[in-house]
Amino acid sequence: MRAPALGALLVLVATTAAAAPSWWRVAQDRSEVWILGVPAVTPRGMVWDQQVVRQRLHGANELIVAPRARGGLRALGGLIGTAGALRSPTPMEDGLAAPLRRRLVTIRMSLGKDAGHYAGWKPTVAGALLQGDFLKANDLKVGEIEASVRKLAHDAGVREAPAGAYDSGPMIAAAGALGPAGQSACLASQLQSVEAGAGSMRATAQAWSRGVVKATAVNPVDQACLAAFPMIKVMSERNVDEESHAIALALAHPGHSVAVFDLVTLTLAGGVLDHLRGRRLVVTGPQP
Secondary structure, three states: OOOOOOOOEEEEEEOOOOOOOOEEEEEEOOEEEEEEEEOOEEEOOOOOOOHHHHHHHOOOOOEEEOOEEOOOHHHHHHHHHHHHHHEOOOOHHHHOOHHHHHHHHHHHHHOOOOHHHOOOEOHHHHHHHHHHHHHHHOOEEEOHHHHHHHHHHHHOOOOEEEOOEEOOHHHHHHHHHOOHHHHHHHHHHHHHHHHOOHHHHHHHHHHHHOOEEEEEOOOHHHHHHHHHOHHHHHHHHHHHHHHHHHHHHHOOOOEEEEEEEEHHHHHOOOOHHHHHHHOOOEEEEEEO
16 A cells, blocks of 8 residues: 555746656766656556656666565465455445545546445545546556656666565555544545546646656645554655665665656655755756
């Protein structure tokens, strides 16, 4: 599970040169790492200028990517073992306060889903499923830009280096253990991201492709979910630590590397860029 979608957008910079994504550069001695922050959600098949990505991957030591979930039968068994905790013993909507239930019903009806579609799940899981249905209905996709960069690296013969690894079982168990108030708080955050609309998501993605970098400020609705579900913060902070550490390790080797991270994780206060600066590394950008 990813951190909940966050609210108000804070424009950091708008570049007016080439219509291509912006980058950050971290350098030390004879080494440098070029970091591309990418939006999580983009229109399916969005066209964007990949020329600079190809150029920077040429001769790169490695492509650093976000931590990956551990796989294998043991991980699968853990997920199966915790899945029951995510089921709702009663119809999910019956336990929601009236205002929250009305918001959920409005969205699911707009997607052509009846009450039974999400009834057997706890609110946080229902919210995640609803978000997925919303993205699919609006031809939006999660992770497509990162996947494109990873393919370009593979085609260029550049080694992929995950910044770390994690088990998703504890996060799933924590989601199942949330009480009614926490479940409602996180559902409210999930609904808010859908209520922002597909048009806003498309506009943000298109702006990114032109070099306009937008970070996301945490609003009170999201803060309420984070307060109720501290495992999200713990996991997010660990990912930030591992990503900044991977950049620092890459700088120990001559030459250059490329990194591709989620734009929010990269730019949010306390994110990867702040951690790199905290290591007394010089960060420049955003720049073409």
